[in-house]
Amino acid sequence: MEFSKETRKKFEQVLQRYPRKEAALLPTLYLAQEEFGYLSAEVVQYVAELMEIPAPRVYGVATFYTMFNKEPVGRYHIQVCSNVSCALRGVEQLVEYLKEKLKINVGETTPDKKFTLSTVECLGFCDNSPAMQINDDYYSDLTRDKIDEILEKLK
Ligand code: FES
CATH class of the missing domain: 3.40.30.10 (Glutaredoxin)
Incomplete structure (x- = not known):
């Protein structure tokens, strides 16, 4: 599992807007949701590795906000x-x-x-x-x- 070329490019652009990689977590989770449809455990792990943040911290953020889907949703x-x-x-x-x-x-x-x-x-x-x-x-x-x-x- 990994971001498409296009999403990877957006991710690189997002990173440039923040002083530290970790500060870009929310927009990166948005990109991940856009790309994969929802934030499965596998997606959370991928984002954690990509951002060099412990997976439980990413999971904590993903589950705190209702705008992130933890399960597949309809169209x-x-x-x-x-x-x-x-x-x-x-x-x-x-x-x-x-x-x-x-x-x-x-x-x-x-x-x-x-x-x-x-x-x-x-x-x-x-x-x-x-x-x-x-x-x-x-x-x-x-x-x-x-x-x-x-x-x-x-x-
Ligand atoms: S209470 Fe604010 S939009 Fe419903």
Whole structure:
């Protein structure tokens, strides 16, 4: 396992932005997730060797942040904010709605590997809650109708 030529080049560029190799761990984990889809134990080990950092430290960082996937996810990773502002604006009912609609529970992926549903901490859209993220796109002021619209476009 190793980075493609293109990712390796991005990695070298990332390293130049930091005074110490270890400081580039987060962007390197992003690159690894982009390249390999998720941060398996094998990927964590690879990043640790690449960055000359003990693997448990890399694992600690990878598991601390919810934006890093520790398991394979579907083509569309739906991450719904479950923090205070969103909770006060009824996100729990929307999560239930998504579970019914996708026929999966939180933490699961649809059998066709299209959707994974997760709940996460604040996405920074508190003033327009409830909010969710699907891959790199953010959606706020969610309602059932809005969710229908969004999912319809992903089909
Ligand atoms: S609490 Fe949900 S976006 Fe901040």
